[in-house]
Amino acid sequence: MPDAPRKPTPSSLLPPPGHPKRKRNEEKRRAARRSSDLTPPNSVDTERGTVVITGICGRLGRRLARQLHRERHVIGVDRRDFLDRPKDIEHFQIDVRRKKTQDIFRHGEVAALVHLGVMHNPRGSDEDHHTWNVAGFQKLLDYVGQYNVPKVVLLSSANVYGPRPENAHFLKEDAPLLAAGKFSEMRDLVELDMLAQSFFWKRPETETVILRPTHILGTVKNAPSNYLRLKVVPRLMGFDPMVQVVHQDDVVRAIRLALQPGVRGIFNVAGPKPLALSEALTSLGRATVPVPHPLAERGLARMWRWRMTSFPAPELDFIRYVCMVDDTRSREVLGYEHKYDIQQTLSAVDDERWV
Amino acid sequence: MSVDPDRPMHYSGSTNMREPSNALARLTDLAANDVIPLAQRLYGGAVRTADDLALKMLGSDFDDRSAQLRAHYEEVGGDPFGIDPDTAKYAVVAAAFFHRFWFRTSVHGVENVPAGRVLLIANHSGQVPIDGAIIGAAMFLDADPPRLIRAMVEKWAVTLPFVATLFARVGQVVGVPENARLLLKQGEPLLVFPEGAKGVSKPFTERYQLTDFGLGFMRLAIETNTPIVPVAVIGAEEQFINFGNVKWAARALGAPSFPIVPQWLVPGAQMPLPTKYHLHFGEAMRFSGDPDDDDAVIEEKVWVVKQTIQSMLNRGLKKRKSIFF
Known part of the structure; x- marks a missing residue:
């Protein structure tokens, strides 16, 4: 059976030491190790080389691209069109799942991959979501391995820990990722994070960085920003959890710090000190309506079905329980510091123009 | 909500938020214009009444104390857990009613509590766990600072x-x-009842007899090198007379216990009996060793704390002349 996958042989079944067959195998293994030592994965310029950014046309991606393109060659990959694109950014308007993505890695000497193209659209079909997020990212990681890209940065999210009543107040990077327990749409994002984690161990030559920022506020279109942009903000009656927020430009800076050579691992990213949700709403001057939780859950589920809202009902847990992170590691190892204070971070959701 | 002329009427980024229906818009308008201001006025009135009451009941010293506390939290740059000294003040007012007037607590040895991080280990009792609130009130009203x-x-x-x-x-x-761990790192006093919920619902025949202690607090104390202050609470066991626990009823209700307390059936006797509380704070104890040691080793250290509290209880009970005075 020549094609059967080879099972690991127990040592008792190996040829005895000194046997020619065993010698040959050992030599082969040593040669393989030597050749991998000889081909340095960092043949490209890790500091100034080309950066491939997926999901570049998102609001965060465009901000990152605008900051990066003056220093390094930037290649964008996104299904969407990059309007008002700086001329020196190369943009490929393609689907990451397509074969053409491989050409980008094959031709350019890519120094880093920044994966921002994570789809989180609870309205989208499960299948599309899954193949885009998991299969698409798996493909990208394959190319990274194949073409010796020395750096991968994944923008995951602190939401993968999940808001739960039994959460520690500040979750460290090694906390379990339990978000999918109550909110099954999150399982792609958890899986994505896990995929990057296993890649970290599988390929030590590549520096894999996973960033898990808390609620990003700004002109970005994500649930926390949209929530704070509502005219009259519904709250859960009797619940007022502490929340952490971070300004979009602080996240961009964290991504740029993660691109530095030598940085690897998982980093929680948070902004200023946490504050109670009600304080955040008061300082934004929003009128709030307290809604009892059972009513809110059922009402939101119905509104969701009738397409009256962009918030699925399980997201209510984010304004019910704490889901905050301990970002000491990113502040110590990454050298990250937030630049925007809490007032600036909160009011960023009302900014009109994104650059 | 009045329309602010300086504020742009256009809200960016909410394109995927469909405008709610007219009825909903009218409802939110009603909420913003009428219901919320009314609720705010009612709330403001309640707060003022509570303020007056607190001042009358507890004297001007109380305001100094809450100001000191607020200054402390401002000094350390706020509390990440969302503590609000102003809300805490009202909770203390409620607890102080029981502390000063209902149970007339006499506090002994509160000066034994060292500054900075400390673990207060106390016996748990009373069917309804009021003892925690009383210890809290004592530390707020009788400790200095x-x-x-x-x-x-x-x-x-x-x-x-x-x-x-x-x-x-x-x-x-x-x-x-x-x-x-985070709280102790912040230098806060942490109150722990190692008996857990089973200590609360002791029947009357087993009053002032400590049940098994958990080991977690000792591991925590050793790991963070925190002094332990044993606390004996006397008086709580007689506030509700428990004739025994019905296990199957507790299991059926999913409650930790189902005590039989006849006084709860008497109309108007749902309040605890006005026993006199005695709080005894012992001298701080320090333990060293390996926090990840075997249970047997940790148990010995826990036993020392347990025996200290038990003997404090015994001594306090011997000194007590009457349950109510």
Whole structure:
């Protein structure tokens, strides 16, 4: 059976030491190790080389691209069109799942991959979501391995820990990722994070960085920003959890710090000190309506079905329980510091123009 | 909500938020224009009444104490758990009613509590756990400087509306080891009842007999090098007379216990009996060793604390002349 996958042989079944067959195998293994030592994965310029950014046309991606393109060659990959694109950014308007993505890695000497193209659209079909997020990212990681890209940065999210009543107040990077327990749409994002984690161990030559920022506020279109942009903000009656927020430009800076050579691992990213949700709403001057939780859950589920809202009902847990992170590691190892204070971070959701 | 002329009427980024229907818009307008201001006025009135009451009941010293506490938290740059000294103040007012007027607590040895991080280990009793609130009130009203006691709560308490918010505002945190470590790192006093829920519902025949202690607090104390102050609470066991626990009823209800307390059936006797509380704070104890040691080794150290509290209880009971005075 020549094609059967080879099972690991127990040592008792190996040829005895000194046997020619065993010698040959050992030599082969040593040669393989030597050749991998000889081909340095960092043949490209890790500091100034080309950066491939997926999901570049998102609001965060465009901000990152605008900051990066003056220093390094930037290649964008996104299904969407990059309007008002700086001329020196190369943009490929393609689907990451397509074969053409491989050409980008094959031709350019890519120094880093920044994966921002994570789809989180609870309205989208499960299948599309899954193949885009998991299969698409798996493909990208394959190319990274194949073409010796020395750096991968994944923008995951602190939401993968999940808001739960039994959460520690500040979750460290090694906390379990339990978000999918109550909110099954999150399982792609958890899986994505896990995929990057296993890649970290599988390929030590590549520096894999996973960033898990808390609620990003700004002109970005994500649930926390949209929530704070509502005219009259519904709250859960009797619940007022502490929340952490971070300004979009602080996240961009964290991504740029993660691109530095030598940085690897998982980093929680948070902004200023946490504050109670009600304080955040008061300082934004929003009128709030307290809604009892059972009513809110059922009402939101119905509104969701009738397409009256962009918030699925399980997201209510984010304004019910704490889901905050301990970002000491990113502040110590990454050298990250937030630049925007809490007032600036909160009011960023009302900014009109994104650059 | 009045329309602010300076504020742009266009809200960016909410394109995927469909405008709600007219009825909903009218409802939100009503909420913004009428209901919320009315609620705010009612709330403001309630707060003022509570302020007056607190001042009358507890004297001007009380304001000094809450100001000191607020200054302390401002000094350390706020509390990440969302403590609000102003809300905590009202919780203390409620507790102070029981502390000063109902149970007329006499506090002994509160000066034994060292400054900085400390673990208060106390016996748990009383069918309804008022003892924690009384210790909290004593540390706020009788200790110098006033301290805000932090305690750990069950995770289900966090799933209850209002309770969750109240607990967070008065400094109670979810009972996971990480939170305890963080609180001690902040230099807070942490109150722990190692008997747990089973200590609360002791029947009357087993009053002032400590049940098994958990070991977690000792590991925490050794790991963080925190002094332990043993606390004996006397008087709580007689506030509700428990004739025994019905196990099957507790199991059927999913409650930790089902005590038979005949006085609860008497109309108007739902309040605890006005026994006299005695709080005894012992001298600080320090332990060293390996926090990850065998249970047997940790148990010996826990036994020392347990025996200290038991003998404090015994001594206090011997000295006590009457349950009510």
